Amino acid sequence: MRVAEHAVWGRDVPVRYLLVQEDLDGVEEYWGRCAGVEGLFVDKVPPRREVLTLRGCTPEGALRDALAPDGAATALLGDLCVEVWDEEQPLQWWTLVDTVVLAHRPNRKDPALVDVVLGAGVEPETAWAHTLPTVPAFKVFAGTTASALPAGPCQDVEGLFVPRHGPPPVPMHLVGCEAAEPLRALLGRRRRHDRDWVQLWALDRHGRVMYRHSVYLRIETARPSVLGTDLLDITLTDGGDQRPLLARPVWETWYQGVPTAPNQWAPLTTEARHEWLELTATGAREQHPDRTGGVHHLDGRFVTDHPGLYCALAEALVGPGNYFGREWNAFRDCLGGGFGIAAPFTLVWHDSHIARRTFEDDVSEEGLTYFEEIVQLLEQRGATVDLR
Structure with missing residues (x-):
């Protein structure tokens, strides 16, 4: 499915979301497009x-x-x-x-x-x-x-093994939707309680897919849209695994396009940095040939938590806005190749004392700190690490 064919329409508001269903073979089918969504950003209800x-x-x-x-x-x-x-x-x-x-x-x-x-x-x-x-x-x-x-x-x-019931699902409202044939067929049925999942693809202002979010396709209501009677406002019973409210400003930054300036994530909280990494992962599908050699500089001033570490490593190795793992196992997999860079290369880690101090209490069974393990992993995969 070509995203560009559906990312633009002749209306006063931009297309912000596509509805897409993907089968077990990875074949994508276009179900519709929407101007807006409410209920995607919801703080999780804490357990009792x-x-x-x-x-x-x-x-x-x-x-x-x-x-x-x-x-x-x-x-x-x-x-x-x-x-x-x-x-x-x-x-x-x-x-x-x-x-x-x-x-x-x-x-x-x-x-x-x-x-x-x-x-x-x-x-x-x-x-x-x-x-x-x-x-x-x-x-x-x-x-x-x-x-x-x-x-x-x-x-x-x-007290651990007792019955528990989670919070009720949070509805999601799709605003200003233009339904394609599969969604129109579903809306035309008397009973619309299909147990299908579709993906809600969030687009940036250039029509690039920012994020893929799965939603449960159980339709509560469908009525003429507040944006025009030729569009629909659709309410889904279950909006899936929503993103936290703190993710909304991160998404607004990425809506302008993939970040190209370094350290835009630096002022964010730890939780918001996690959301930043989530958006970099969307681009992992768009792999590029690996390059080797060269000297890469890591700005270590803001490595004050785990997501900050992986944000800084990715920016140093493959550039701002790109993906190179969100946690240990994913980072190790990326070092194996297929994500834009492969060893040998040299990583100059500036202000490395900040990461060393950040992870000094995060010690493995082997007695190494998380910082030391990351350096060791890089060296084991053929990189030269210059700590400054």
């Missing part, structure tokens, strides 16, 4: 607060510090990850949001272990297998990313 008890724990790291008898460490643990293991591998993992230690005491069966009472919001579990072993093991981590640090094993998590 619950009380859980970690039974029979051997606390480590942040959890151990929170139970220190002098009370000097904070009881606020932030987000935790609880993994449920059999004898060999994790079967499930759960996210505990904004966790706080409410109380703790020695375990009744083994006083060398600790029972810890927590207050937290519990996200729905993500499971690799739904059947628990007879005697599961529980591992707790401080954080929910690949860099999460161990907080200790436990024998059980009381």
Whole structure:
């Protein structure tokens, strides 16, 4: 499907979104275009607060510090990850949001272990297998990313395995839509509750696809549009996995076109930098031949968090607005080639002390900081890293 054929129409408002369905073979079918969308940017409703008890724990790291008898460490643990293991591998993992230690005491069966009472919001579990072993093991981590640090094993998590219902879906309103034949056919049915998904492609002002967002195609209403009776305003029951409100200004920046100036992401918060990286990933489909050699300069002044690290690395290696991974595994894959640059090359990392300080407490089991691991990975893949 050629985007350019549908990105322009003879109206007073621009086309901001396309509706596209993609089959299992990757064949794209055009379903319509719209002037605007409401309900795409919505802050996630936090899970309701619950009380859980970690039974029979051997606390480590942040959890151990929170139970220190002098009370000097904070009881606020932030987000935790609880993994449920059999004898060999994790079967499930759960996210505990904004966790706080409410109380703790020695375990009744083994006083060398600790029972810890927590207050937290519990996200729905993500499971690799739904059947628990007879005697599961529980591992707790401080954080929910690949860099999460161990907080200790436990024998059980009381209150974890109970029924939960997530928040109701958030509707999405498609404003000023011109429906193509597949969407017109769906609108003409008496029952329009198809269980299909379509993609909402957000366009920038030049007609380039900024982002692909999946929506559940269950139509609540379709009526003549406020922009003209030859268009439709369509309300969908489920707007899919919406972006947070803080993403809206990031999208407005990208609407003007792919950023070409360096460090436009630098003033953003950590969460907004994540959204910036999401938009760079859309361009990952548009791969270019790799170039090798040369000297590339990384501006390290703003590497103050994980997304800032990957924003700075991408700008140094492939230029502003381009994709070169959003986290460790993706960055490693990009270094393997196919994303615009391949080793050997030289990376001059200016103000590297900022990243070194940023990640000094983010230490792997091998004793390396996240900064040191990134440098090591680059060198292992054939790059020369000059730290300044």
